[in-house]
Amino acid sequence: MVESPSPFAQPTPGLRIKEGAPAIERPSKEAVEALPLDAKQLLDRNHTAQQIEAAHYSIDWARGRHFVIVGGTGLGLGCSVATAVMDLVAESGSVTVIARDLSKSLGYATGAEMKTRAESLGDRFHWINDGYAVEGKALDTIVDALKTTGAEDVIYINAVAAASSGLLPDHPPVFIKDVDEEGLFQWQLTPLNERAIEATRLFMGEMAVQFTDVLADSGISVAITAFCDWRGSLDKISRDPQAVEYGRNGAYSTSLYLPKDSIQAATSAAYGTSKKLIDVFFPVMRTRALPFIPGGSTMSFVYDKVMKKVGIRRVDVPELGLGMLDEIGKALATDDFNPFPRLDAHEMPLDLHFYEAVKQLNEDATSPFYYKKWFDK
Numbered sequence: 001m002v003e004s005p006s007p008f009a010q011p012t013p014g015l016r017i018k019e020g021a022p023a024i025e026r027p028s029k030e031a032v033e034a035l036p037l038d039a040k041q042l043l044d045r046n047h048t049a050q051q052i053e054a055a056h057y058s059i060d061w062a063r064g065r066h067f068v069i070v071g072g073t074g075l076g077l078g079c080s081v082a083t084a085v086m087d088l089v090a091e092s093g094s095v096t097v098i099a100r101d102l103s104k105s106l107g108y109a110t111g112a113e114m115k116t117r118a119e120s121l122g123d124r125f126h127w128i129n130d131g132y133a134v135e136g137k138a139l140d141t142i143v144d145a146l147k148t149t150g151a152e153d154v155i156y157i158n159a160v161a162a163a164s165s166g167l168l169p170d171h172p173p174v175f176i177k178d179v180d181e182e183g184l185f186q187w188q189l190t191p192l193n194e195r196a197i198e199a200t201r202l203f204m205g206e207m208a209v210q211f212t213d214v215l216a217d218s219g220i221s222v223a224i225t226a227f228c229d230w231r232g233s234l235d236k237i238s239r240d241p242q243a244v245e246y247g248r249n250g251a252y253s254t255s256l257y258l259p260k261d262s263i264q265a266a267t268s269a270a271y272g273t274s275k276k277l278i279d280v281f282f283p284v285m286r287t288r289a290l291p292f293i294p295g296g297s298t299m300s301f302v303y304d305k306v307m308k309k310v311g312i313r314r315v316d317v318p319e320l321g322l323g324m325l326d327e328i329g330k331a332l333a334t335d336d337f338n339p340f341p342r343l344d345a346h347e348m349p350l351d352l353h354f355y356e357a358v359k360q361l362n363e364d365a366t367s368p369f370y371y372k373k374w375f376d377k
Contacts, residue, residue, distance in 0.1 A: 004172045007359055008247035011175050015363070016185035021165040021251070021294050032104045039109035042075065043117070046083035049318035057322040059084065061329040064092040065223075066151035068142075070132045070211070071159035072097035073114070074107035076287035077228055078159030080321030086118065086125075094124040094149035098142060100131035106288065123148050132160075134207055134214045143218045153223035155328060156215065158208040161289035163200040163259060165251035166192035174247035174254055176295035177361050177371075184363050184371045187294035189254055197255065205259025209266040212277070224276040226328050227267070231281050231344055231351075233260035248355050250295045264340075271339045278331050279340050280324055283347040285317050301375045302357055306350045308376070315346065 003009075011017060027035075067085050072078035082097050089095055097114060101107030111127045118125035126145040133139045146154065167173065167189050176187040192200070212225045232238075232252030238245045239253055247253045263279050270277040284303050290296040307314055315323070323343045331337035342348070360369035 002170070002172060002241045004241045004246045005244050006241075006246035006248070007244075008174055008176075008250075008253075009172050009241070011188070012177070012186055012362075015177075016182070017175075017188050018185055019188045020190050021187065022292050024292065027104060035104070035106055035109040036113070038106055039113040042079075042106070042110060043083055043113055046080055046318045046321070049316065050080075050084050050322055053319045053322055057326040058329055059088065059322060059325045061332065062088045062093075062155070062325055064089065066094045066096075066146070066149065066154045068096045068098065068146065068151075068154050068156045068215070069159065070098045070157070070208070071161060072157075073099040073101055073111045073127075074105070074288045075317065076159055076161060076289065077282065077285065077317060077320060077324065078157065079110055080317045081157055081159070081324055082114065083318070084321050084325060086114070086121075089121065089124065092124075094121070094126075094146075094151055096126040096128065096142070096145055096149065096151070098128045098132045101129060132207070132211060134210045139214065139218070143215070143220060146215075146220050152221050154215065154220060156212060156222050156225045157324070157328075158204075158211070158226070158263075159228045160204050160208060161287065162203045163256050164192055164196040165255060165292075165294050166190055166196065167254050168192065168197065171254065172241050172246075174250065176247075176250045177358055178295045178298045179371060179375070184361060189251065189294065192255060197258070200255055201258040201262065203259070205262030208259070209262055212275070224278065224328055224332055226324065226331075227263040227277070227279045228324075229260055229263065229279050229281045229340075230284070231342075231348060233257040233264070250299070251293055256293070267339050272335075276331055276337075277339065278327060278337070280327055281340065281342045281344045282320055283315060283344040285320065287317065298375075299354075299358075302354055302361075303347060303350065304376060305374045306353045306357065307347065310350070312346050312350075315343070 069078050069082050072082045115127045130138045174189045212222050215222050232249035235249050237243050238248045267277040267279040284300045327341040361371045362369055
């Protein structure tokens with residue numbers, strides 16, 4: 001195994017180590033019972049925030065259009081977009097939300113609540129909880145639903161979050177600071193098996209790209225395809241074990257970039273052709289996927305702190321949903337559009353500060369880098 005000169009490939013002396021990545025925990029009985037109310041409150045918060053911010057974004061183009069949103073439930077960007085377009089298709093158009101959530105989850109509860117709220121849309125709204133596919137029965141279910149709605153020139157948005165955090169073969173470990181109930185600690189990323197690597201590359205990447213063509217081959221025309229991305233996937237130097245920057249974006253430097261390579265390549269190849277693809281870059285978002293990424297929640301709090309220090313306003317998920325719709329509208333309006341829109345531009349100049357701050361985080365209450373001083377919960 002190659003040794004790395006990167007400080008992120010070395011453990012912080014004296015700091016607890018956990019190997020692997022956060023585990024998915026089974027919700028308590030009380031948490032499960034609260035899910036329907038939590039879902040209602042989430043959709044209400046999305047809707048209220050979007051009504052306040054809507055004047056700053058051009059989204060009227062979406063009225064009467066047909067939307068296919070993969071990964072459209074829960075706390076994430078897909079659900080935010082779904083909330084925004086529900087009003088815009090009140091008279092015509094359709095929304096098909098595709099997810100694959102456990103029945104005892106917030107994602108499932110939001111899907112059920114969306115279905116209840118969309119009752120007036122009749123067959124123009126579909127919630128499909130079998131996941132998306134490029135062949136077989138699951139694909140047939142999606143295509144049948146879209147044909148029922150009379151969908152054409154669909155707006156296909158992929159916001160799937162399903163990837164494994166870990167190391168590729170023969171890569172040195174990466175250490176990522178995080179916080180649990182005991183305090184500050186560090187994750188030590190561990191090697192992924194071949195199955196996990198291929199699944200990570202497939203579901204968020206290769207399948208996401210193929211789905212556009214599969215819909216078209218099934219008789220559903222696609223006006224535009226929009227993917228979700230994060231700038232850590234562009235930090236290619238951090239993937240090189242021999243670079244001092246190795247691992248500075250945590251799991252995005254080791255495995256989470258894999259599906260993004262696929263969608264970036266497809267977006268680049270489509271630019272200047274009759275097929276419209278955009279890959280939208282978002283800031284760090286507190287979605288349901290973030291706590292499952294080693295150091296994900298800690299990263300969010302540290303970025304919040306450095307933004308606060310320089311007076312940059314945090315843009316939350318409901319507003320980012322409007323931003324994505326705005327960017328899709330711009331791309332539809334012209335052939336000379338930006339294939340890689342940046343909704344993370346306010347946060348991007350702080351990356352170097354973030355790397356330095358994370359390296360310094362510690363458990364010394366007298367230090368300016370005491371971890372609790374960097375968390376405004």
